Amino acid sequence: MTIVVYNTLTRETEPFETLEPGQVRMYVCGPTVYDEAHVGHAMSSIVFDFVRRYLEYRGYQVRHVMNFTDVDDKIIARAHKLGEDPAALANRYVERYQDQLDRLNVRRPTALPRVSQTIDEIIAMIEGLIERGHAYATPSGDVYFRVHTDADYGKLSRRKLEEAVSGTRVTSSEEKLDEGDFALWKAAKPGEPSWDSPWGKGRPGWHIECSAMNMRYLGEQIDIHGGGNDLIFPHHENEIAQTESFTGKPFARYWMHNGMLQLKGEKMSKSLGNLVTIDEFLAEHDADVLRVVIAGSGYRKPLMFNSDVLADGERALERLRSALRPATGDGTAGPAAEQLADHVRAARAAFEAAMDNDFNTAGGLAAIFDLVRAINAARDAGIGGEPFADAQGVFRTLTDVLGLRLAGPEAGEQSIAPFVELLLVVRQDLRKAKQWALSDKIRDELKALGVIVEDSPQGSTWRLAD
RNA sequence: GGCGACGUAGCCAAGUGGCAAGGCAGGGGUCUGCAAAACCCCGAUCGCCGGUUCAAAUCCGGCCGUCGCCUCCA
Numbered sequence: 001m002t003i004v005v006y007n008t009l010t011r012e013t014e015p016f017e018t019l020e021p022g023q024v025r026m027y028v029c030g031p032t033v034y035d036e037a038h039v040g041h042a043m044s045s046i047v048f049d050f051v052r053r054y055l056e057y058r059g060y061q062v063r064h065v066m067n068f069t070d071v072d073d074k075i076i077a078r079a080h081k082l083g084e085d086p087a088a089l090a091n092r093y094v095e096r097y098q099d100q101l102d103r104l105n106v107r108r109p110t111a112l113p114r115v116s117q118t119i120d121e122i123i124a125m126i127e128g129l130i131e132r133g134h135a136y137a138t139p140s141g142d143v144y145f146r147v148h149t150d151a152d153y154g155k156l157s158r159r160k161l162e163e164a165v166s167g168t169r170v171t172s173s174e175e176k177l178d179e180g181d182f183a184l185w186k187a188a189k190p191g192e193p194s195w196d197s198p199w200g201k202g203r204p205g206w207h208i209e210c211s212a213m214n215m216r217y218l219g220e221q222i223d224i225h226g227g228g229n230d231l232i233f234p235h236h237e238n239e240i241a242q243t244e245s246f247t248g249k250p251f252a253r254y255w256m257h258n259g260m261l262q263l264k265g266e267k268m269s270k271s272l273g274n275l276v277t278i279d280e281f282l283a284e285h286d287a288d289v290l291r292v293v294i295a296g297s298g299y300r301k302p303l304m305f306n307s308d309v310l311a312d313g314e315r316a317l318e319r320l321r322s323a324l325r326p327a328t329g330d331g332t333a334g335p336a337a338e339q340l341a342d343h344v345r346a347a348r349a350a351f352e353a354a355m356d357n358d359f360n361t362a363g364g365l366a367a368i369f370d371l372v373r374a375i376n377a378a379r380d381a382g383i384g385g386e387p388f389a390d391a392q393g394v395f396r397t398l399t400d401v402l403g404l405r406l407a408g409p410e411a412g413e414q415s416i417a418p419f420v421e422l423l424l425v426v427r428q429d430l431r432k433a434k435q436w437a438l439s440d441k442i443r444d445e446l447k448a449l450g451v452i453v454e455d456s457p458q459g460s461t462w463r464l465a466d
Numbered sequence: 467g468g469c470g471a472c473g474u475a476g477c478c479a480a481g482u483g484g485c486a487a488g489g490c491a492g493g494g495g496u497c498u499g500c501a502a503a504a505c506c507c508c509g510a511u512c513g514c515c516g517g518u519u520c521a522a523a524u525c526c527g528g529c530c531g532u533c534g535c536c537u538c539c540a
Contacts, residue, residue: 011470031540044540074538159469159536206538228540229471235539259471260534267534296489297479301472302533309478312490319489322504350487354480362480366488376504380497436499443501454503461503 003058005224006300006358008232008255009156013358018223019253024055024062025218027252028109029210029227029235032069033093034078038275039290039305040228040261041097042104046291046403047258047299048226049106053401054355065217066109067210068094070116071203076192086193087116100278104287105403113213115204119195121212122204125246126184126197134245138175141187141200147180150241156255157233182238184208207238214243214251225252229259229300230267259302267302276305286466288404289313292320295361295402314466321406323372323395328458329382336381343374344391351398361402368398408463420451424460431455 003016018024028048031041045066052062070090079086094114101108115122126143129135134149147153154160183205188194194201204212214222220243227236236255243251260267263275281290293313297303331337347367354363375391399406423442430439443453450465 029540032538038540041540047540072538157469157535226540230535230539233469233535234537258540260540262533267539292489293478301479304478306478308490312478315491316489325503354487357481360480362489363487366480369488373505377506380505431499434499440500447502452502455498455501456503457498 003356005254008257024060025222026224027065027214030066032072033090034075036277038277042278044228045106057401064109065111068114070114111217115209121216125212137199143185144181157237210239211242220247222252224254226256229257258299261305262302295365323375327384327388330384331382332385337387340378344394347371
């Protein structure tokens with residue numbers, strides 16, 4: 001079976017073939033660090049974490065680069081407003097975001113470059129573009145990319161140059177040769193962070209950083225370039241123009257774009273002010289909830305995000321966790337054991353078939369839920385031992401591809417365990433004596449304290465509520 | 467205005483030519499002293515109208531609706 005990937009560049013699903021066998025070079029656009037990151041950013045990071053984890057599951061070695069844009073107009077504006085150093089402000093959010101990624105169980109990218117640490121490469125690339133006639137410096141010290149020199153400009157966003165230009169509402173600089181030309185380098189204004197360059201003090205434009213970082217960490221050509229679909233134009237369009245004009249080679253083989261999170265029917269964004277920050281989300285929910293919700297739909301489609309969806313996600317997560325409850329019997333043979341083994345095989349095959357198809361996590365998750373049912377049915381049928389452990393092992397392997405931790409609430413569990421168990425021993429005696437009122441009272445009171453007691457023919461079990 | 471995406475059961479949502487996954491909610495049942503959990507069973511002809519095809523949710527055209535990009539944006 002081969003993996004197929006939907007490529008924004010061709011608008012088609014294509015077989016996945018890497019530049020180097022077994023090696024994947026993947027670059028994903030990260031955030032501009034001027035403010036608190038929201039769940040939309042988290043979604044993008046999680047989507048490409050799914051991609052990475054699945055490719056690794058399939059045996060690829062993945063070099064995964066995610067950038068931080070730490071030099072930018074908004075960062076400067078924000079820092080001025082707060083009376084803070086722009087670099088310090090950016091640095092703070094960079095560290096915050098890395099911590100948030102950890103808490104979201106996103107595998108650390110193999111490199112996390114920042115614009116401020118890639119200035120030399122950026123300058124070198126701009127010089128190269130000027131030499132090749134694709135860029136020009138202006139008297140005031142700006143450098144622009146000359147869009148007309150790129151014959152296939154607009155191929156990613158399917159925009160004709162004239163259209164792209166006529167739609168532009170930005171006041172054009174007098175010094176630009178063409179409306180569509182975009183800045184590679186911006187001359188410094190007083191009080192702004194700046195670096196020395198052949199064109200005087202200044203700082204990089206928005207798009208050149210990603211081209212330079214790609215080149216530095218992954219080379220002239222890469223396999224996967226990812227990001228939110230709001231970056232298709234102009235960011236990724238310009239990135240292609242710069243890199244391909246510089247190298248003369250096709251840049252990324254597969255352009256992958258995730259859909260936007262929808263909040264109250266609108267895209268979640270800072271400018272609309274309708275956002276939920278990652279910290280706010282994690283204060284209320286387990287990271288697994290976000291992963292289950294995101295995995296439950298196609299990564300390219302807009303994703304509904306509201307309290308109903310989150311509540312459904314919580315319940316779905318509980319159901320997933322139910323598969324990890326221990327066996328209650330020790331049967332290892334017979335029809336039930338064989339049926340379990342069959343279901344495990346089928347679930348794994350279905351999971352892979354779905355994921356091979358453009359990382360269809362919704363289909364993969366469905367296969368996992370089928371496995372949950374099989375495991376729970378086997379437990380009910382008294383299966384235990386190796387067959388049961390194997391099934392749970394596969395379950396763990398597959399849920400790990402989706403980055404699910406599936407840890408139940410455990411805070412303080414160690415310390416309360418002896419007391420809860422003592423209560424259950426006493427309660428067991430009460431039940432033997434058919435003292436239902438009292439034994440039910442214990443169960444109800446424990447529940448009120450967040451301890452769920454469940455009785456079964458094999459005895460009573462307990463666990464913490466969420 | 468230009469470019470693009472989407473519209474599947476109460477809700478979320480897979481599936482892109484051959485009898486419509488999964489989750490949540492709901493109903494019925496098994497188990498149980500009861501409760502819970504788990505397990506079993508139950509639901510849609512896929513926005514509307516035409517067309518292509520032996521066959522369409524899946525392809526083509528039109529209409530309606532929602533959303534995104536065109537300005538910083540995951």
